[in-house]
Amino acid sequence: GHVQPPPPQNVTLLSKDFDMILTWTPGEGSPPDVTYTVRYESQERMDKWMKVPHCKNIHRTSCDLTCVLPKFVKVRARVKAVSGRFQSAWVESQFKEYHLDVELAPPVLNVNVEENSTRVNASFPLASCVESLSWMYDLNLWEAGSKDKKQYEGIFRKNTVTIDTTALRGNYCLSARSSFQSIDFKHSKFSQPVCVLLNHKG
Secondary structure, three states: OOOOOOEEEEEEEEEEEEEEEEEOOOOOOOOOEEEEEEEEEEEHHHOEEOOOOHHOEEEOOEEEEEOOOOOOEEEEEEEEEEEOOOOEEEEEEEOOOHHHHHOOOEEEEEEEEOOEEEEEEEEEEOOHHHHHOEEEEEEEEEEEOOEEEEEEEEEOOOOOOEEOOOOOOOOEEEEEEEHHHHHHHHOOOOOOHHHHOOOOOO
């Protein structure tokens, strides 16, 4: 005989690396055939829970809501467990606002060493729906082993930085972080350094 499955636990709407994801853990003693269904509501339309077609009767314990949630408004999500004809109560997450709560990931640097210059651009692991937002990046350049960093700040995401390296000799490292101006200024951690040999007379 089937019984009502236990409700999901630890239901959390979290922002990770530019994405908004609902996560949860199975309730204790969940049957093996349990699936989950997710809905969300926004603060401008309270009590109107919207369906999420790609997170209906799913087996996994997370749902990517990045391009589903409306922007610039607080939202929350809820999830229920389903087993056969039985379902648990809904469990709700806290409210989050995409821009205020988004957690940034460091960009990936592409470094191109030419004769007297080095061209650097940063690529971001962004979902298409947030492509248009004005993500920026800050870039640091320093000689390996030195604490003295040259900073290039507030570079628009799609822009390439050209560094004149005529006077630089030796091993130089570059690292960047994503930044974003919403109500307050936020930024990611710096990326792993990429080091290159400049003007190396082999």
